[in-house]
Amino acid sequence: MATDIDLHLGRRLRRRRRLLGLTQQQLATQVGIRFQQIQKYECGANRISAARLWQLAEALESPVSYFYDGLEEVMDRSGSAGPGGEVFSRKETLDLIQAFYQLDEQPRRRLLDLAKSLHGDGPAA
Incomplete structure (x- = not known):
């Protein structure tokens, strides 16, 4: 067991x-x-x-x-296991992370700003 x-x-x-x-x-x-x-x-x-x-x-x-x-x-x-712990086990999450880190720094920042603005967490950094 x-x-x-x-x-x-x-x-x-x-x-x-x-x-x-x-x-x-x-x-x-x-x-x-x-x-x-x-x-x-x-x-x-x-x-x-x-x-x-x-x-x-x-x-x-x-x-x-x-x-x-x-x-x-x-x-x-x-x-x-809480629901947050399993999020990183999902294939689409890992695909997104891999694609994100394949971008250069500037596009990564822009994508992060876009994601934050869509979520409504406040002003983009």
């Missing part, structure tokens, strides 16, 4: 992999395992060992601590 920690690590793994635009197969190949193992990690069915977490962090160009970010809040909520 998956623990809250296993589920959190799996969600962070999936989020980072998708943010980088990698498939489960591509990530698995980089760390020398089968893609099914990545699936099991991501859904919390299998625990990620310390050595494997290190390999995954290296392959995903992130510190090991990335996987634990936000864990304290998850544990405080007894594992109940």
Whole structure:
């Protein structure tokens, strides 16, 4: 049975992999395992060992601590994920983030200003 920690690590793994635009197969190949193992990690069915977490962090160009970010809040909520936490797991959110960071700085600022004005959060910066 998956623990809250296993589920959190799996969600962070999936989020980072998708943010980088990698498939489960591509990530698995980089760390020398089968893609099914990545699936099991991501859904919390299998625990990620310390050595494997290190390999995954290296392959995903992130510190090991990335996987634990936000864990304290998850544990405080007894594992109940709020709607905001799942927003970043959606494919369209990740596609938008990737497209945003492919823009140069000036178009990024203009797009951010546009989004803020559409939302009505006040004057654009």
